[in-house]
Amino acid sequence: MPTLNGLPSMSDESRTSTPRHSFGQRIFHFLGSMDLAITLLLALAIASVIGTVLQQNQPYTDYLIKFGPFWFDVFESAGLYDVYSSLWFLAILTLLVISTSVCVIRHTPSMIKDMWNLRTHVQEKSLKAMHHSQEWDVTSSVDESVNKLATELSEQGFRVKQTEKENGILISSMRGGMNRLGYIFTHMAIIIICLGGLLDSNLPLKLAEWQGRIQIETRDLPTNQVPAISRLPVGSNAFRGSIHIPEGRSSEVAFLAMRDGYLVQELPFKLEVKDFRIEHYATGQPKSFETDLVLYDDELEHPLEVTISVNHPLIYKGYSIYQASFSDGGTGLSLEAWPLDSGAGHEPFTFETKVFENRQMHWGEESARLEVLSFRPFNINPDPTEDDPSNLRNFGPSFGFKLRSKTGEAREYLNYMLPVPRNGRDFYLSGVRSSPAEEFGYLYLPLDSDGELTDFNQFLKRLHDDELVDSIAHQMMLETLSPMEDKDDKLEQSLQESLSGLVEIFMAGGFTKVATFIDTTLPEAERDTLGAAYVSMLNEMLARIYFSGMEPTESNADTDQQLTFLQDAVDAIGSFSRYGSPVYFLLADFEHVEASGLQVTHSPGKSTVYLGCALLIIGVFLLFYLPQRRFWAIVKNKNNGANIVLAGMSNRNPREFDLFFDQISEQLKQVSGNSQQ
Amino acid sequence: MRNRINTLNIDNDTALAQWSWRGLMAIAAVVLLMLYSSVFDSYEIGIVVLTAVSLALLGQNWSGFRRHVIAVTLLSFLSIWRYGQDLALGETDFFLNYILASQSAFMWMSALFVMATVAYFAGLFMRSDFTEKVASALTWSAATMGMIGLMVRWRESYLISHDVGHIPVSNLYEVFILFAVITALLYLFYERRYKTRSLGGFVLLVISAAVAFQLWYTFGKGAHEIQPLVPALQSYWMKIHVPANFVGYGAFAMAAMIGVAYLIKSSIEKIRPQNVLATGLPDLSVMDDLMYKSIALGFAFFTVATVLGALWAAEAWGGYWSWDPKETWALIVWLNYAAWLHMRMTKGWHGRPMAWWAVIGLFVTLFAFLGVNMFLSGLHSYGTL
Numbered sequence A: 001m002p003t004l005n006g007l008p009s010m011s012d013e014s015r016t017s018t019p020r021h022s023f024g025q026r027i028f029h030f031l032g033s034m035d036l037a038i039t040l041l042l043a044l045a046i047a048s049v050i051g052t053v054l055q056q057n058q059p060y061t062d063y064l065i066k067f068g069p070f071w072f073d074v075f076e077s078a079g080l081y082d083v084y085s086s087l088w089f090l091a092i093l094t095l096l097v098i099s100t101s102v103c104v105i106r107h108t109p110s111m112i113k114d115m116w117n118l119r120t121h122v123q124e125k126s127l128k129a130m131h132h133s134q135e136w137d138v139t140s141s142v143d144e145s146v147n148k149l150a151t152e153l154s155e156q157g158f159r160v161k162q163t164e165k166e167n168g169i170l171i172s173s174m175r176g177g178m179n180r181l182g183y184i185f186t187h188m189a190i191i192i193i194c195l196g197g198l199l200d201s202n203l204p205l206k207l208a209e210w211q212g213r214i215q216i217e218t219r220d221l222p223t224n225q226v227p228a229i230s231r232l233p234v235g236s237n238a239f240r241g242s243i244h245i246p247e248g249r250s251s252e253v254a255f256l257a258m259r260d261g262y263l264v265q266e267l268p269f270k271l272e273v274k275d276f277r278i279e280h281y282a283t284g285q286p287k288s289f290e291t292d293l294v295l296y297d298d299e300l301e302h303p304l305e306v307t308i309s310v311n312h313p314l315i316y317k318g319y320s321i322y323q324a325s326f327s328d329g330g331t332g333l334s335l336e337a338w339p340l341d342s343g344a345g346h347e348p349f350t351f352e353t354k355v356f357e358n359r360q361m362h363w364g365e366e367s368a369r370l371e372v373l374s375f376r377p378f379n380i381n382p383d384p385t386e387d388d389p390s391n392l393r394n395f396g397p398s399f400g401f402k403l404r405s406k407t408g409e410a411r412e413y414l415n416y417m418l419p420v421p422r423n424g425r426d427f428y429l430s431g432v433r434s435s436p437a438e439e440f441g442y443l444y445l446p447l448d449s450d451g452e453l454t455d456f457n458q459f460l461k462r463l464h465d466d467e468l469v470d471s472i473a474h475q476m477m478l479e480t481l482s483p484m485e486d487k488d489d490k491l492e493q494s495l496q497e498s499l500s501g502l503v504e505i506f507m508a509g510g511f512t513k514v515a516t517f518i519d520t521t522l523p524e525a526e527r528d529t530l531g532a533a534y535v536s537m538l539n540e541m542l543a544r545i546y547f548s549g550m551e552p553t554e555s556n557a558d559t560d561q562q563l564t565f566l567q568d569a570v571d572a573i574g575s576f577s578r579y580g581s582p583v584y585f586l587l588a589d590f591e592h593v594e595a596s597g598l599q600v601t602h603s604p605g606k607s608t609v610y611l612g613c614a615l616l617i618i619g620v621f622l623l624f625y626l627p628q629r630r631f632w633a634i635v636k637n638k639n640n641g642a643n644i645v646l647a648g649m650s651n652r653n654p655r656e657f658d659l660f661f662d663q664i665s666e667q668l669k670q671v672s673g674n675s676q677q
Numbered sequence B: 001m002r003n004r005i006n007t008l009n010i011d012n013d014t015a016l017a018q019w020s021w022r023g024l025m026a027i028a029a030v031v032l033l034m035l036y037s038s039v040f041d042s043y044e045i046g047i048v049v050l051t052a053v054s055l056a057l058l059g060q061n062w063s064g065f066r067r068h069v070i071a072v073t074l075l076s077f078l079s080i081w082r083y084g085q086d087l088a089l090g091e092t093d094f095f096l097n098y099i100l101a102s103q104s105a106f107m108w109m110s111a112l113f114v115m116a117t118v119a120y121f122a123g124l125f126m127r128s129d130f131t132e133k134v135a136s137a138l139t140w141s142a143a144t145m146g147m148i149g150l151m152v153r154w155r156e157s158y159l160i161s162h163d164v165g166h167i168p169v170s171n172l173y174e175v176f177i178l179f180a181v182i183t184a185l186l187y188l189f190y191e192r193r194y195k196t197r198s199l200g201g202f203v204l205l206v207i208s209a210a211v212a213f214q215l216w217y218t219f220g221k222g223a224h225e226i227q228p229l230v231p232a233l234q235s236y237w238m239k240i241h242v243p244a245n246f247v248g249y250g251a252f253a254m255a256a257m258i259g260v261a262y263l264i265k266s267s268i269e270k271i272r273p274q275n276v277l278a279t280g281l282p283d284l285s286v287m288d289d290l291m292y293k294s295i296a297l298g299f300a301f302f303t304v305a306t307v308l309g310a311l312w313a314a315e316a317w318g319g320y321w322s323w324d325p326k327e328t329w330a331l332i333v334w335l336n337y338a339a340w341l342h343m344r345m346t347k348g349w350h351g352r353p354m355a356w357w358a359v360i361g362l363f364v365t366l367f368a369f370l371g372v373n374m375f376l377s378g379l380h381s382y383g384t385l
């Protein structure tokens, strides 16, 4: 069976590649060889896997933690943190482009010829030898038959040419010559796309860095202090940068993330963010992110005002500005610092701060740095107060911060602005954790009947009032010992000290510390009985201290309410040692400022790439779905009529061509007159 | 009147059938355009016209497809009409609840696909033409129910709320159905063309696997709930990018399953030439050919899909290529099949090695389709499990 792929140049190749070629020719052949092409395609595929398995362009410290110093270095020198712009990866890509180019250069001439050439040099012998071949006689004359066949072939969309041969007339015809164009298009497209991609890559930046013309900045500097060597002027270079612009502010630069640092790219215009909005669906999921932008350019008569959103960028002078993300733009917060330590009882200290602002706080001897991290205008979270995590609700605004001690240790907090109801009572909720890997643990501060922290604060104050505690301990001691006949001073004193001491221990470490105290100081035999007695004495003390500041109430309901409040307050105070902060920051008010995260890109190669893509798609469809089909017929004189030898071939889909050949030959037989075969 | 003979028309239908079908599609398009001229933008007009043209082309010589399109249209309208404006009817109306609400239609689809798989294999092993015909009919019904389910789900999303409404190709659950339907239609196309039903069981095996996954996903994870679109997906590119991708995935999956059949037949032929698998399956050369055709089809559509994806990425993420894991895996799949095609076309390889390669290709494709969402993180994190 003759080859139906019918690419003459491919078989030429094997015939002509004798070892007598010069070195240059051999290189050229090697570069254009199919083996190399297939190897490169697969090599590129395998190399691409690496970059998807290992997350690319992460902060270098993350890699260091993940791999340890040895492998970190190995991987870094292999370029694995940015595989797709590593030298070896680019080398494979370059080889592929070269190989494809050689292939195109080598095949294009024959392809073009094949596209037009109707092949008039065929012999009857070879037609009869072809896989698809038929022969029949007709009564009509040679000329008449030729005419009919040629007309029918034209009607079937073939290009037809007749040539006189010594023994008759040869009709050569072809359909789908554009198939060959498909080859040229697809392979040119690969080259064009890669070149366009090169224009848009950061290769020039790498080169400039390598030559020392630019330097990646790794410090966290205000924009205007970034040295010139890390700044890129406005130019024709490709880049993909990002900026966060708070509402009401503007920027004339974008930042390009490079390995473990960044470069500052200057822009030929100024971008101002007027407003950033998030809209939500009824379910609370975000529905749209939008920014009202103003673009200032001296060449514009009026500044350009546009609203961009995800999927709807602004394109100006070849620069595209996209909505990429958002963040806090320095929301103003009014905070009240309620002391939880011995300072309790004072009015809270109020002050203003902002998200991302740090300030040193002092209380007594101690001090810590308050680092405000975040603000959220609302939180639709699973309710942490219930067991069912699918129960979502809005917790209102919250802000996050860290308190960093002098030694540098920090705990992270998350305080909710609005009281959270739990079992019908209202609490202020504050989450705390000592590392981001942990879940938040929550402190619940009970609110008084006015919805404030005042009662709690007053209770705390009384607990810290040694004189008051002592006098209540004294009172309680007297009441406890009154039924006894013979009191002795030592017993009295020891009991009173125990009572005060218990309160002190509780204040220092909650019930956990009380339990430890009981375990370590009481003899084992008495631990159970005495321990229980201690706890109930402590509870009694706490209740007395609490009620000592209260007006006596008439109704039972009020008393019940006070008792639950007492219980809540005791629970809260009991967890202070785990909470770790001597103050509670209450968010009294805020002024929300958001920052819009924009991505600014300049890709001069884009239209080249798109052209390549168009060629690729057209080419692929031509290749697969426009088979090149040739038919030949030799018509000779025979017994007053004519003898017809028909043959056909196609360069793909042989199976379909079987049918096609049958149908066409049937049609041709019909039009050329009765077959006498 | 004489027909021009061309590739799509292996079996020409009568001119009457052809012209009525083309006419019907033209009328449908015109009616749609007239009814909605005030709300359609140029993009939507383009979609309507292109859809009509492709349906006309596909259906002109393919009576099964014509019946499919008509059934999907009528039944979808019926369901939409039963719904009216009230989504709750989906659970109270007997007809919707048991047949045509999208969830019910998907259940029917699943059941029918599984039945079709069994029937195809039964037909193959019993050498029963009749059983195989039943299997084809079941496959057609399954694809029809699946397509109706997608149409109805589309409407249901708008009944939830206007801003939630979107074409159902936006998450893993929805594209699984799309995958099953498209793969089935592709198979049916080649079944008619190559006049062989004995491969049906193999192809339907992947579909059944998809259906099984789908059921687990529905009942295990409640994934069937219609979710509103995240902002990044609110783009008309999605509507064409995703279906184009799934023609690719479907075709690659079909090629792999034909590869499996090829490998089975070629091994069994040598040891037990009388075995039904040796005698019942199509000629090796037919399967070889089919494998090539479906990989070529998949490659063409995958190329389109990847380019569309790049255009979309340029609009949504600011760059046409970001080496995001999903993008990169699409490239890997594409390069793999490019190598396969070269091997076959220019080096003339065929037979078992290519069949093995097609099977391996399915795993690469599967990773690009599912694995990336499950194991790798990136910008494409919409359909996580």
Ligand code: HEM
Residues within 6 Å of the ligand: A005, A007, A010, A032, A033, A034, A037, A041, A096, A099, A100, A101, A103, A104, A107, A183, A186, A187, A190, A620, A623, A624, B296, B338, B341, B342, B345, B346
């Ligand atoms: C990324 C790179 C490449 C892509 C995407 C690509 C794509 C294609 C496609 C889709 C086909 C059609 C296959 C078919 O008809 O089944 C093809 C055919 C072909 N390719 Fe490539 N190709 C690439 C690189 C190369 C290279 C480097 C060479 C040179 C060695 C080459 C040589 C050929 C040849 C000779 C044909 C046969 C054309 C024909 O017979 O119609 N290709 N290519």
